[in-house]
Amino acid sequence: MINVIDLQKEFLEGETPTPALRGVTFSIAKGEFVSIMGPSGSGKSTLMHLLSFLDRPTGGTYTFFDKSIDDMTDIELAHVRNKDMGFVFQSFNLLAKLTVYDNVEIPLLYSDVAPAQRRALIEEAVRSVGLEEKLYVEAGRLSGGQKQRVAIARALVTEPNVIFADEPTGNLDSKSGIQVMEILADLHEKGRTIVLVTHETRTAEFADRIIYLEDGLIKSDTEVEKSNISKEAPLK
Amino acid sequence: MIFRDAVQTATRSLRHGKMRSILTMLGIVIGIASVIILMSIGKSAQDYILNQVQSVGSNLMFVIPGGSNNGRLSSPAASQGIVITTLNERDVTALLREPSISAVVPEVRGQADVIYGDNDVVEGYEGTTANFFTVRNMQLEKGYPFTQNDVVSENHVAVIGNELAKTLFGQFVDPIGKFIRLKNVSFRVVGVLIPKGTGVGGVDIDNLVIIPTTVAQHELLGINYYNDLNVQANDAYDINFVKSRLAFVLQHNHGITNSAKNDFTIQTQADILSILGSITSVLTLFLAAVASISLVVGGIGIMNIMLVAVTERTKEIGLRMAVGATNRDILEQFLIESVFLCFFGGIIGIAMGAIVVTGIYFLVTGFTTVAWTFAFPISAVVLSLVVSTVAGIAFGIYPARKAARKNPIEALRYE
Incomplete structure (x- = not known):
């Protein structure tokens, strides 16, 4: 599904080009749960932005469902983000004054789903994160864990092929963090592809595979040994 | 994004910042109310002046001593304070013999x-x-x-x-x-x-x-x-014919063979109405132009607030882009918000203008003997709505473009 070959990204700091990714190569198959780890400045967020079509690479190739990012216009990228990708952010990015329903509806506003069909999709997505009783509560009134669950519902509502989660437990307490990760793990078990960026080993180990980045290069790409993990242990 | 959703999204954003929306609209409300009030008063004044002229009588012409070179707005010599003694009893007697x-x-x-x-x-x-x-x-x-x-x-x-x-x-x-x-x-x-x-x-x-x-x-x-x-003029005759006969009799009496050298000026009621109509129309337009300055100021106010809103809502813009909004979707959303602010500001301004114009009418007719007429020109209402909508687009386009050009990654990171 995701094929990356020698992917590079440079940023300009003044006149000087600074490499953030210096040539990474890997693939992610449909239905995989992959964590991208690495220390601060390793390039994991940059890689996430490239994989989720929020940015374009300066070198290498990236194909998503056999279509190269280089062949797509900005409008096509926006359509792919809407149809095939879901996003969960560290800081939730909910609109505080809108209700849970209205927040979850946002991706549908930019989709080709007719207004009459939206309600069922929104209710199903909110039910899947266990917040059906909060459907008409303002997002700003929810707890951190509940906010992140709303964000997951928002990511799910368009039934995307892949969910990108950028430090989804970073702003949560340990218990809420585990709840969120369990929801993501459950989605994975139901066949959803999940790409998770985190710097927490316990969070990363919810995945099947961990890609470890350092200085813009892949240092390791390993399968997770599930028998060694206790899901009851606190995160962080 | 379908238009209905764009409108709903924009109205929802405006509703969530009620106080800000009201204060933002205030500039446009005052601007449109000023335009409506001044155009209505101008029209009432115009009607009043023209009614005064019409009330002097029908089929009436005025002969004023001194030529005016036939210029539409040039005044005859007598109107400029020059004493001219050419109109006399002989002229009156000769004119009374004319059947028209x-x-x-x-x-x-x-x-x-x-x-x-x-x-x-x-x-x-x-x-x-x-x-x-x-x-x-x-x-x-x-x-x-x-x-x-x-x-x-x-x-x-x-x-x-x-x-x-x-x-x-x-x-x-x-x-x-x-x-x-x-x-x-x-x-x-x-x-x-x-x-x-x-x-x-x-x-x-x-x-x-x-x-x-x-x-x-x-x-x-x-x-x-x-x-x-x-x-x-005799009602049986065309007014222009009577005017030519009047000129002929006076030229004959005054020994004038070249009409360019007439020592008198003839003004019909239509001439006076036309001149006064032109002057009052220009004055009304001038008043509206002065009032429209406040409209521009109101529009700049909207642009400022929209720019602040774009900065404040950077994260929202980033989110919308991440989940599939195109630059055009973002541009549309902010533009619709701006147009709505101006359009509804315009409607409130028209209502306020109507209240003030009605108040002026009752004040003038109640406390003076001036035969003031109530005028609320539809053209002013249409003009106000068009101008306020155009102002919404004109003053909203820059903030909307600024929003649409944001980099989604930077927008998502914005604190």
Whole structure:
């Protein structure tokens, strides 16, 4: 599904080009749960932005469902983000004054789903994160864990092929963090592809595979040994 | 994004910042209300002035001494304070022989102390003939107009304006039969006009003393010419034909063979209405232009607030882009918000303008004798709505483009 070959990204700091990714190569198959780890400045967020079509690479190739990012216009990228990708952010990015329903509806506003069909999709997505009783509560009134669950519902509502989660437990307490990760793990078990960026080993180990980045290069790409993990242990 | 969703999203954003939306709209509300009020007052003033001209009588033409080179807005010499003595009794007699003319009313004017008892005011007086009252639609509240016999016999009789009657005689004394003095000449008051306001040429009819021409010429002014002639066309003839006949008779009388050298100017009621209509229209437009400055200021206010909103909502923009909004979707959302602010501001402004214009109407008609008409031109309403919507687009486009051009990654990171 995701094929990356020698992917590079440079940023300009003044006149000087600074490499953030210096040539990474890997693939992610449909239905995989992959964590991208690495220390601060390793390039994991940059890689996430490239994989989720929020940015374009300066070198290498990236194909998503056999279509190269280089062949797509900005409008096509926006359509792919809407149809095939879901996003969960560290800081939730909910609109505080809108209700849970209205927040979850946002991706549908930019989709080709007719207004009459939206309600069922929104209710199903909110039910899947266990917040059906909060459907008409303002997002700003929810707890951190509940906010992140709303964000997951928002990511799910368009039934995307892949969910990108950028430090989804970073702003949560340990218990809420585990709840969120369990929801993501459950989605994975139901066949959803999940790409998770985190710097927490316990969070990363919810995945099947961990890609470890350092200085813009892949240092390791390993399968997770599930028998060694206790899901009851606190995160962080 | 379908348009319905774009509208809902924009209205939801505006609803969530009610106070900000109201304050943002205020500039446009004041701007549109100013345009509506000034255009409505301008139209009322225009109607009032034109009604005053029309009220002097139908099929009326004015002959003023001195040429005006046929320029539409150039004033004849007599209007510029130059004394011209070319219009006289001979002209009146010749014009009365012309079948297309039904009446000729000469006028002379002056100013004098008007005295009754201890009351003493300086007012204008007018010497004219008896048919002045019918030709100029002058109706009397009390008494009767003087007759042609009074004119021929040089009787010292006067008809006075309504306001002057109150000034000289107060509320309780009947002016009819009383004697007033102008330049030490006594006149018996025989009639009082109904309130009429200001007439053609800015003459304050309510404070006028009207006396026979003969007396005014011989005893007050010492002249044998007229200041102007009022000529009433015979209804059976076309007004332009009558105008040409009038010119022909005067040219013949004055020995003029080249019409470019006419020593008189003929103005029809249509000419005066056309000139006044042009002037008042320009004045109304000028007032609207002045008011539109406040509209521009209001628009700039909207642009400022929208720019602040774009900065404040950077994270929201980043989120919307991440989940599939295109640059065009973001541009549309902010543009619709701006247009809505201006459009609804415009509607509130129109309503406020209507309330103020109605208030002015009741104030003017309730507390003055001015025959003010209520005018609320539809053109001003349409113009206001169009202008406010265009202002919404014009002043919203820059903030909306700024929002649409944001980098989604930077927008998502914005704190």
